[in-house]
Amino acid sequence: MAPALLGAWVHGRGVTVRLTEVEAYRGQTDPGSHAFRGPTRRTRVMFGHPGTLYVYFSYGMHVCANIVTSPSGEASAVLLRAGEVVDGRELARSRRPTSKSDIDLARGPGRLCAALGITLDDDGDDLRSGPIRLEVPDADSPPVAYAQGPRTGVSGPGGSEEYPWRFWIAGEPTVSPYRKSPPRGGDERRR
């Protein structure tokens, strides 16, 4: 499910990003998920229908965006960790003035949201009809080679090797630099 989003485009307010890195969070059974302890005011949109944007406020100064991927009540979601800006580059630069290189414009979940102009107001929006749109490649488009490994920034059991649910496009310079690539670079797969 989650790796199917690699290579997909997200259009946000004049900027388009091609997703290069995502992380899966699996409902209430996943100790690393915000939904682990059931619905709260913050996580209620995770329990909504697939194709909904879940945006949360992080570390007092950033926002991060997820796509809800499961039917209502299940609360699985995919965190958009990084992407390559493929359209609206100048706008993205203006939204991310601290980026020294275009590679960094949407490298990291907070940066990706900034580049796309995503704010907390977009929490709960429908990705088919709202200001932020998701465009998934055709099923018959060429496969994307990807790697997978443990999730970034998740501490406790959810961050262990038992949950290797971070997926990225192999060899992409735009994948977020934190925690480096896991040992031995993770497993190579293809879809």
Added chain:
DNA sequence: AGCCGGATCCGCT
């Protein structure tokens, strides 16, 4: 009512 740590980023060393 208060505490603690976080699905981060940036600048400095």
Added chain:
DNA sequence: GCGGATCCGGCTT
């Protein structure tokens, strides 16, 4: 490579 910024959510008292 490391620490500071900055503040909310969720759990404890």
